[in-house]
Amino acid sequence: MIQAEPQLTIGDTEVRFDLDVVASYIKPGAKVLDVGCGNGLLLELLAAQKNVDGRGVELSQRGVNNCVARGLSVIQGDADTDLVFYPDRGFDFVILSQTLQATKNPKEVLQHLLRIGERVIVSIPNFGYWPNRLALALKGRMPVNRHLPYSWYDTPNIHFCTIRDFVNLCDEVGAKVESAAALDGSGQKIGLSMPWWFWNFFGQQAVFMLRR
Amino acid sequence: MTIFPKTARARRLIAADEANNPTSPVLKFGPDKPLMLDAGVELSPFQIAYQTYGTLNEARSNAILVCHALTGDQHAANKHPVTGKDGWWDVLIGPGKIVDTNRFFVICSNVIGGCLGSTGPASINPTTNKPYGLDLPVITIPDMVRAQVMLVDHFGIDTLFCVIGGSMGGMQVLEWASSYGERVFSAVAIATGPRHSSQNIAFHEVGRQAVMADPDWCGGKYFDENKRPAKGLAVARMAAHITYLSESALHRKFGRNLQDREQLTFGFDADFQIESYLRHQGMTFVDRFDANSYLYMTRAMDYFDLAADHDGRLADAFAGTSTRFCLVSFTSDWLFPTEQSRSVVHALNASGASVSFVEIETDRGHDAFLLDEPELFAAIRGFISSAARAKDLAEVTQ
Numbered sequence: 001m002i003q004a005e006p007q008l009t010i011g012d013t014e015v016r017f018d019l020d021v022v023a024s025y026i027k028p029g030a031k032v033l034d035v036g037c038g039n040g041l042l043l044e045l046l047a048a049q050k051n052v053d054g055r056g057v058e059l060s061q062r063g064v065n066n067c068v069a070r071g072l073s074v075i076q077g078d079a080d081t082d083l084v085f086y087p088d089r090g091f092d093f094v095i096l097s098q099t100l101q102a103t104k105n106p107k108e109v110l111q112h113l114l115r116i117g118e119r120v121i122v123s124i125p126n127f128g129y130w131p132n133r134l135a136l137a138l139k140g141r142m143p144v145n146r147h148l149p150y151s152w153y154d155t156p157n158i159h160f161c162t163i164r165d166f167v168n169l170c171d172e173v174g175a176k177v178e179s180a181a182a183l184d185g186s187g188q189k190i191g192l193s194m195p196w197w198f199w200n201f202f203g204q205q206a207v208f209m210l211r212r
Numbered sequence: 213m214t215i216f217p218k219t220a221r222a223r224r225l226i227a228a229d230e231a232n233n234p235t236s237p238v239l240k241f242g243p244d245k246p247l248m249l250d251a252g253v254e255l256s257p258f259q260i261a262y263q264t265y266g267t268l269n270e271a272r273s274n275a276i277l278v279c280h281a282l283t284g285d286q287h288a289a290n291k292h293p294v295t296g297k298d299g300w301w302d303v304l305i306g307p308g309k310i311v312d313t314n315r316f317f318v319i320c321s322n323v324i325g326g327c328l329g330s331t332g333p334a335s336i337n338p339t340t341n342k343p344y345g346l347d348l349p350v351i352t353i354p355d356m357v358r359a360q361v362m363l364v365d366h367f368g369i370d371t372l373f374c375v376i377g378g379s380m381g382g383m384q385v386l387e388w389a390s391s392y393g394e395r396v397f398s399a400v401a402i403a404t405g406p407r408h409s410s411q412n413i414a415f416h417e418v419g420r421q422a423v424m425a426d427p428d429w430c431g432g433k434y435f436d437e438n439k440r441p442a443k444g445l446a447v448a449r450m451a452a453h454i455t456y457l458s459e460s461a462l463h464r465k466f467g468r469n470l471q472d473r474e475q476l477t478f479g480f481d482a483d484f485q486i487e488s489y490l491r492h493q494g495m496t497f498v499d500r501f502d503a504n505s506y507l508y509m510t511r512a513m514d515y516f517d518l519a520a521d522h523d524g525r526l527a528d529a530f531a532g533t534s535t536r537f538c539l540v541s542f543t544s545d546w547l548f549p550t551e552q553s554r555s556v557v558h559a560l561n562a563s564g565a566s567v568s569f570v571e572i573e574t575d576r577g578h579d580a581f582l583l584d585e586p587e588l589f590a591a592i593r594g595f596i597s598s599a600a601r602a603k604d605l606a607e608v609t610q
Binding site for chain 1: 536538557558559561562563564566567568569570571572573587590591593594595597598599601
């Protein structure tokens with residue numbers, strides 16, 4: 001079951017809102033690679049609900065050992081360096097949830113994901129979310145809040161972007177956005193009819209389904 | 213009740229007898245079923261000594277093949293006939309254990325070239341009625357696996373539920389998955405690699421030279437002279453044993469502690485505990501292991517290079533595989549460092565294989581795979597349970 005406490009840390013133990021949206025994009029029985037799978041909650045969810053053939057890559061050794069002990073096909077690896085080993089179109093879906101902002105080279109990572117998966121699902125925290133803008137505009141400080149819990153000096157999130165930034169990157173690498181959803185701070189979907197600027201202001205995070 | 217020999221000499225006599233008349237069940241292959249060797253010759257007749265645990269189910273779908281390491285043998289989960297000690301993987305295999313013999317049918321055979329009952333250099337050569345010695349062709353990891361395939365065929369098993377092993381056993385696992393992938397549902401390769409590194413070959417060469425430098429080795433014909441190159445083999449074991457541990461584990465266990473003395477003796481006795489420990493390791497090893505067999509086993513590992521058999525592309529060794537893999541490495545293993553396992557993982561990724569890979573933090577070095585290592589057990593337990601679910605194996609088959 002999806003729980004109600006949103007968290008944005010990498011390798012989190014809570015099921016996050018975005019995972020619910022991600023799961024809704026996945027077709028039953030698909031071959032799925034979850035890059036940055038944490039402790040495997042999404043893979044477990046997808047195996048139980050959609051009977052997927054799931055694989056995972058996770059940076060933290062603790063996360064990996066935890067996953068393997070629970071019977072998941074997960075390896076220790078780094079999105080920045082290890083995606084190169086995967087063959088073209090090896091998976092129906094490749095998922096990168098709340099991880100892109102922590103990679104060294106997000107553009108290259110995204111290009112690899114598009115090469116490996118028929119469909120790529122990326123979820124990102126939106127740095128353009130209004131409380132973040134407020135923190136910078138009024139306090140003149142980098143935002144630290146319940147969604148972005150780290151200080152600037154110890155954050156693993158070295159490449160934050162806004163929803164619009166990400167859409168631009170998709171254009172740049174030739175990815176087509178098939179579906180997208182923005183979630184507000186309480187995890188509710190923002191209306192589909194709303195324009196990008198609205199998402200970019202009120203979306204705390206966004207989930208995209210892309211293809212080449 | 214079995215009486216285990218107390219004296220070293222008695223143990224050596226029993227070990228020599230185990231080579232030809234093992235206490236284990238033996239499968240004999242006559243002239244009609246030769247073993248094709250990579251050396252380009254046939255081995256015939258030959259025999260395989262093995263142990264089994266648990267019961268094969270009616271569908272013959274619950275078999276796990278355990279592959280032993282360099283100086284291991286088929287006695288994985290029973291008392292050893294020579295030493296009287298528990299099986300080398302007793303911590304893992306047994307009723308209710310991780311490799312649960314209430315649920316699985318476990319097979320472990322002595323490799324070809326070994327010295328506990330499968331045909332090896334200590335076995336009697338039927339054409340001369342003397343032990344083979346160095347007249348036995350060089351044996352390779354694929355040769356060992358080819359013999360295991362014949363054993364598995366004998367049981368009427370089409371697909372092994374799992375093949376599992378560490379170190380040289382792990383090499384056999386990789387060879388099984390590469391050459392007989394359709395007969396391997398899942399594979400667990402621990403503390404191993406796709407090839408032996410230059411450094412590893414170097415250590416093995418030191419060991420072999422120690423054996424061959426012993427005058428009692430007699431050019432490999434020591435049985436004829438009623439001698440044993442015990443000193444050379446002990447030195448080989450001592451050197452090898454260091455590579456199975458790690459510097460920090462050695463320091464933790466022994467430090468610079470002195471052995472049964474208050475101060476240095478200014479001589480060449482075993483002043484330090486580590487010296488005494490290594491001497492003990494060497495001395496006990498020669499009681500149970502044949503020196504020529506040690507040459508053959510080390511050579512088999514040296515020759516192993518899975519990528520070379522596939523034009524240098526390791527990924528091709530696993531092309532189109534449907535086997536589920538689990539690889540495990542240990543942070544302090546300098547014989548098979550994590551990078552070796554990782555290269556296999558990358559090759560498997562490239563083949564689209566299902567693979568789990570954990571690196572376990574421990575200071576116990578290469579030998580950690582033989583020890584009670586909770587994270588190792590958790591990984592194997594999780595992997596095997598999930599594979600059993602995927603294959604619809606009942607929780608308990610009996």
